[in-house]
Amino acid sequence: MAAEAQFARMNGLGNMILVVDMRGRADAVTPAAAIALNADPATRFDQIMAIHDPKVEGTDAFIDILNCDGTKAQACGNGTRCVVQALAAETGRKAFTFQTVAGILNATEHADGTISVDMGKPVFEWDRIPLAEEFFDTSRIELQIGPIDAPILHSPAAMSMGNPHAVFWVDRDPMSFDLDRFGPLLENHPMFPEKANITLAQVTSPSSMTTRTWERGAGLTLACGSAACAAGVSGARTGRTGRKVAVTVASSPNRGTLTIEWRDDDHVVMTGPAEWEWSGTLDPSTGAFRRDKTGAAAL
Numbered sequence: 001m002a003a004e005a006q007f008a009r010m011n012g013l014g015n016m017i018l019v020v021d022m023r024g025r026a027d028a029v030t031p032a033a034a035i036a037l038n039a040d041p042a043t044r045f046d047q048i049m050a051i052h053d054p055k056v057e058g059t060d061a062f063i064d065i066l067n068c069d070g071t072k073a074q075a076c077g078n079g080t081r082c083v084v085q086a087l088a089a090e091t092g093r094k095a096f097t098f099q100t101v102a103g104i105l106n107a108t109e110h111a112d113g114t115i116s117v118d119m120g121k122p123v124f125e126w127d128r129i130p131l132a133e134e135f136f137d138t139s140r141i142e143l144q145i146g147p148i149d150a151p152i153l154h155s156p157a158a159m160s161m162g163n164p165h166a167v168f169w170v171d172r173d174p175m176s177f178d179l180d181r182f183g184p185l186l187e188n189h190p191m192f193p194e195k196a197n198i199t200l201a202q203v204t205s206p207s208s209m210t211t212r213t214w215e216r217g218a219g220l221t222l223a224c225g226s227a228a229c230a231a232g233v234s235g236a237r238t239g240r241t242g243r244k245v246a247v248t249v250a251s252s253p254n255r256g257t258l259t260i261e262w263r264d265d266d267h268v269v270m271t272g273p274a275e276w277e278w279s280g281t282l283d284p285s286t287g288a289f290r291r292d293k294t295g296a297a298a299l
């Protein structure tokens with residue numbers, strides 16, 4: 001048993017997030033705790049964002065990210081917005097700098113409550129995504145699913161946003177595809193030695209698209225922020241869209257939208273909402289938890 005840690009159940013466009021306050025202590029949320037928390041309907045989640053004391057000067061915190069199957073993720077856009085909202089509510093500050101295993105992220109809460117996260121630079125080199133095969137141009141890799149002469153999904157754009165992504169272009173609503181069937185096959189395809197997050201994207205105008213994602217380590221989620229970044233960047237990279245797009249996440253409640261801008265300095269900035277649901281305390285080694293009685297937004 002470990003000392004209890006405060007946590008908040010939050011969401012970003014429906015992407016279910018547990019923000020856990022691990023500051024001032026040396027232990028970590030264990031994979032076993034993640035699996036136990038995910039098994040309880042009250043705390044079922046897509047990602048845990050564990051806030052640790054900063055490890056490098058100039059950052060406010062180190063963020064450890066776990067998927068609901070207990071594996072680690074290098075990036076989580078929706079979860080990062082949740083962390084910003086929780087820390088902004090606690091401190092009154094509006095701007096934060098975080099360290100993750102994927103690098104340093106700057107984030108800001110705006111006056112209207114939306115949050116922008118600089119998700120860093122996209123990575124296109126095949127061996128850094130990583131892919132199992134060498135591709136000079138990863139904006140359209142050879143990979144398909146379905147009958148060989150009439151593939152259902154084919155030629156995705158591959159890239160890393162800190163975590164690996166494949167974006168398949170589709171010409172109808174992404175909700176009309178059996179992503180629960182294709183998702184696991186593609187996530188675990190030998191092309192992706194570290195697996196991949198699989199997104200279907202329908203371009204609806206030069207400045208808008210609709211997406212749906214099968215997440216590595218989490219399956220079908222209501223929304224995935226880093227996938228929206230990957231789709232936005234891939235749209236611009238392949239000439240389908242401009243560098244600023246409204247990404248409607250088809251699977252999210254009310255088909256919510258994230259704004260993705262691939263800036264001229266190569267950084268990708270994601271802007272969208274975060275929502276606090278309730279708070280409690282948990283044991284980060286076992287996942288045993290208690291819900292707070294108070295209704296106030298807090299960690």
Ligand SMILES: N[C@H](CCC[C@H](N)C(=O)O)C(=O)O
Nearest residue numbers: 073076077078163224225226
């Ligand atoms: N939901 C997250 C992505 C989690 C990524 C994770 N599934 C992985 O790369 O293993 C997001 O909003 O960006």
